[in-house]
Amino acid sequence: xxxxxxxxxxxxxxxxxxxxxxxxxxxxSSIAIAFVLPVALLLLFGYGxxxxxxxxxxxxxxxxxxxxxxxxAAAFGESPYFAPRIYSTRQAARAALRAQELDGFVVVPADxxxxxxxxxxxxxxxxxxxxxxxxxxxxxxxxxxxxxxWLARELAARRVPIHEPVAAEPRIWFNPQVRSQNYLVxxxxxxxxxxxxxxLTALVFAREWERGTLEALMVTPVSLREILLGKLLPYFALxxxxxxxxxxxxxxxxxxxxRGSLWVLVACSTLFLLAAxxxxxxxxxxARSQFVAGMxxxxxxFLPAFLLSGFLFDIDSMPAVxxxxxxLFAARYFVAILQTLFLAGDVWGVILPNAAALAAxxxxxxxxxxxxLHKRIE
Amino acid sequence: MSxxxxxxxxxxxxxxxxxxxxxxxDGLSFAMVPGGGVTGLIGPDGAGKTTLMRLAAGLxxxxxxxxxxxxxxxxxxxxxxxxxxxxxxxRFGLYEDLTVQENLELYADLQGLPPAERGxxxxxxxxxxxxxxxxxxxxxxxxxxxxxxxxxxxxLVRPPRLLLLDEPTVGVDPVSRRELxxxxxxxxxxxxxxxxxxxxxxxxxxxxxxxxxLDRGRLVDQGPPGAFxxxxxxxxxxxxxxxxxxxxxxxxxxxxxxxxxxxVLQGEAVRIVTTEAxxxxxxxxxxxxxxxxxxxxxxxxxxxxxxxxxxxxxxxLPRVDALxxxxxxxxxxxxxxxxxxxxxxxxxxxxxxxxxxxxxxxxANGAGKTTTFRMLCGLLPASAGRLRVAGxxxxxxxxxxxxxxxxxxxxxxxxxxxxxxxNLEFFARxxxxxxxxxRERLAWAFAAFELAELADAEAGALPLGYxxxxxxxxxxxHEPDILFLxxxxxxxxxxxxxxxxxxxxxxxxxxxxxxxxxxxxEEAEYCDRLVIMAAGALLAIGTPSEVKAQAARxxxxxxxxEEAFIRLIERREAA
Numbered sequence: 001x002x003x004x005x006x007x008x009x010x011x012x013x014x015x016x017x018x019x020x021x022x023x024x025x026x027x028x029s030s031i032a033i034a035f036v037l038p039v040a041l042l043l044l045f046g047y048g049x050x051x052x053x054x055x056x057x058x059x060x061x062x063x064x065x066x067x068x069x070x071x072x073a074a075a076f077g078e079s080p081y082f083a084p085r086i087y088s089t090r091q092a093a094r095a096a097l098r099a100q101e102l103d104g105f106v107v108v109p110a111d112x113x114x115x116x117x118x119x120x121x122x123x124x125x126x127x128x129x130x131x132x133x134x135x136x137x138x139x140x141x142x143x144x145x146x147x148x149x150w151l152a153r154e155l156a157a158r159r160v161p162i163h164e165p166v167a168a169e170p171r172i173w174f175n176p177q178v179r180s181q182n183y184l185v186x187x188x189x190x191x192x193x194x195x196x197x198x199x200l201t202a203l204v205f206a207r208e209w210e211r212g213t214l215e216a217l218m219v220t221p222v223s224l225r226e227i228l229l230g231k232l233l234p235y236f237a238l239x240x241x242x243x244x245x246x247x248x249x250x251x252x253x254x255x256x257x258x259r260g261s262l263w264v265l266v267a268c269s270t271l272f273l274l275a276a277x278x279x280x281x282x283x284x285x286x287a288r289s290q291f292v293a294g295m296x297x298x299x300x301x302f303l304p305a306f307l308l309s310g311f312l313f314d315i316d317s318m319p320a321v322x323x324x325x326x327x328l329f330a331a332r333y334f335v336a337i338l339q340t341l342f343l344a345g346d347v348w349g350v351i352l353p354n355a356a357a358l359a360a361x362x363x364x365x366x367x368x369x370x371x372x373l374h375k376r377i378e
Numbered sequence: 379m380s381x382x383x384x385x386x387x388x389x390x391x392x393x394x395x396x397x398x399x400x401x402x403x404d405g406l407s408f409a410m411v412p413g414g415g416v417t418g419l420i421g422p423d424g425a426g427k428t429t430l431m432r433l434a435a436g437l438x439x440x441x442x443x444x445x446x447x448x449x450x451x452x453x454x455x456x457x458x459x460x461x462x463x464x465x466x467x468x469r470f471g472l473y474e475d476l477t478v479q480e481n482l483e484l485y486a487d488l489q490g491l492p493p494a495e496r497g498x499x500x501x502x503x504x505x506x507x508x509x510x511x512x513x514x515x516x517x518x519x520x521x522x523x524x525x526x527x528x529x530x531x532x533x534l535v536r537p538p539r540l541l542l543l544d545e546p547t548v549g550v551d552p553v554s555r556r557e558l559x560x561x562x563x564x565x566x567x568x569x570x571x572x573x574x575x576x577x578x579x580x581x582x583x584x585x586x587x588x589x590x591x592l593d594r595g596r597l598v599d600q601g602p603p604g605a606f607x608x609x610x611x612x613x614x615x616x617x618x619x620x621x622x623x624x625x626x627x628x629x630x631x632x633x634x635x636x637x638x639x640x641x642v643l644q645g646e647a648v649r650i651v652t653t654e655a656x657x658x659x660x661x662x663x664x665x666x667x668x669x670x671x672x673x674x675x676x677x678x679x680x681x682x683x684x685x686x687x688x689x690x691x692x693x694x695l696p697r698v699d700a701l702x703x704x705x706x707x708x709x710x711x712x713x714x715x716x717x718x719x720x721x722x723x724x725x726x727x728x729x730x731x732x733x734x735x736x737x738x739x740x741x742a743n744g745a746g747k748t749t750t751f752r753m754l755c756g757l758l759p760a761s762a763g764r765l766r767v768a769g770x771x772x773x774x775x776x777x778x779x780x781x782x783x784x785x786x787x788x789x790x791x792x793x794x795x796x797x798x799x800x801n802l803e804f805f806a807r808x809x810x811x812x813x814x815x816x817r818e819r820l821a822w823a824f825a826a827f828e829l830a831e832l833a834d835a836e837a838g839a840l841p842l843g844y845x846x847x848x849x850x851x852x853x854x855x856h857e858p859d860i861l862f863l864x865x866x867x868x869x870x871x872x873x874x875x876x877x878x879x880x881x882x883x884x885x886x887x888x889x890x891x892x893x894x895x896x897x898x899x900e901e902a903e904y905c906d907r908l909v910i911m912a913a914g915a916l917l918a919i920g921t922p923s924e925v926k927a928q929a930a931r932x933x934x935x936x937x938x939x940e941e942a943f944i945r946l947i948e949r950r951e952a953a
Binding site: 019 | 435436437438439456457458460461463465466467469470471472473474475476480483484485486487488489490516529532
């Protein structure tokens, strides 16, 4: 009996794989999840979400026209970051800010030219709409930058002794233009693959429970290992396909550089996908209903991958408790790996520990799925 | 083969359900008769039939006791058992997005059928099941009967040594049922297969060579079907009243008689089982009727055995009053037609249902019964034809008509996590009842359906028979003139079905018109009049006796309802 079971094992697995593959081909939903969903997400977020500000509507209040004030205002007009509008009174600018026509305004006081040459407090006032704290902070920094640039130019042109601050000269490594796409797109790949991996498998067992096909499968001499492999392998192939498509889009559409090696990318993606698929399998085995499994897969993968992976929000600035929670999600490790691989290169000190964590998570989910799936229906 | 294919020793199995322990099997011991043949597994709902099947297939672990399947311990050697046994669960899960052939191939791979043997086996199964012309069709596109046959073919793809069939004929029409049985008999005859088959249809028990009767997890009796009915010889009679239209009154009187164990309608007569062999004239004293001795059926033996075993005794019929009577015909249908995308589901039906009548709607799966029902309830607009329900034209005043009808769907449509009282209150409000009227109708429902003790129990945790009562009570809260029942007794055991029909009779006596669909042919006998439908058209209409007479021919002048049904459908297909 035992030898018979063993020789039949290969055929049984092949039979299951063929069945799953036929189902995938006939039911377009898994293909949509694997290929359409990542493309849509990547396009939506890759183009739609940008943390760079350009053409920010900013007001400039010139209380008393003069050469210095005009030159200062002109400096704003040259910058690609601002779309300046000139006002003559603070009241007018304030009204425009309230009407949300402006994100902020700069007041050039009546004694601007006088105070510029003298000593004392900063001669301009910056008022920023703080409703959106993030863009407000960014605007303040930009105005600061524009002010120092103008000052430096004034200094060089006129050789007037102006109160000169210490000049800081920033260098930004790995992403010199500070293109937000360069670090957002690798992070998006992680969000995509978490969602795709978990959704693909979250629905499959639940579907078989719902349709009663699992009970019919269980009374054949098929082993649980064969059932799990029969589910895992086809969806792994789909998931890797979706990942490849996303990487191609990242490289050629968003022009993100890939500085690490391809084989490391493939190896790490495999580990991550196994973790995501394993999580989906576990959800599916426990939930037994497609609706519950789908909802849970969304909650347990998408939100943590978005909020807790460090792709949008810096993990080091989170409270300690939240930081501790991020260690539970595979997305965190894969974000670290992908950002390094794309922007820095094969930095083994980053890649190896994170890959080990991914392998551990994958082993945990797959092992637990195997333990929770019984050939008994209680 | 002299070893029994299935032996149970002191089997015990309990489940935890909503904090309570439910005992499914309670020290069950039996051995299937050695050799091939069909053993019937019979018993009321909750007798433990499905649990026994799953234990035999190694899908459950018993709390105590042992179960041996073809000489193997089904619990400890479950993989070996699963390789040698064919098991078709109640809901056999076919992969609906795979074709017939692909489903067969999957199960051939899983069962390890060597490729060399496949061609011959597929051909044989296709020939037996009649699936040959459909091998390329998606399983999801097959009719209900065809799906059932494909499920059977998948379990048989590698010839098993024991075949376990869990209610394979539930919800299947008589024609498909007969075909399924023909397949099972051929397997027994040609392959010497041993089959254990559970069923809720008692007429099927008579086709088995041996019957195991379970009740509440225990063995009541085991033996050939004849042994169940034999003790009733001389105790079964057909009683005919002088006035055929008063047959329900006669049935009620006979049922209340202390010497009568069971009384059911059969055509214009009442079939009774007496508590002891008495001369028919003694029994009929005081009742104007003629008595005719008939030979006992398995069903008589079943009911007698369970009533002896202490199953719920005589039931008190609910009092139904204050129900209005619609003058004239309750339902008038003329040329009723429904088309879906070029496919005609209902084709020019014309019939009328008299007020206070029990009217049956019979037909094979896919004959258009449910579609007709939905149109009559105003849930689905008709494509053509005239439709008056409770004197109202459904085309113009569907909402008004709906207020005068009650509808009980196949799945009972109750809120499982609300209590009995909450369910009733909810339905009362949806029907627009307010204040004192709600309290009054709830009190009526609790009394008439004996639900008072269960008022605070969760509806989902009730046994099937009680859920059925609750669903019926909910459909009657607004005192409808017409009650629609869509397969109300599917999956319900014979005792609960008798009780349910008792309530339907009481309603009809109270003037309510009842429309009912059913797959049980003996229930067709309970109707005042009925129609038989096939492929959306009407094949026969009339009283049960008239319908049977339409199917009579030289060989069988008095066919049973099932024979009549099958013959009418065959006659149509031949035409």
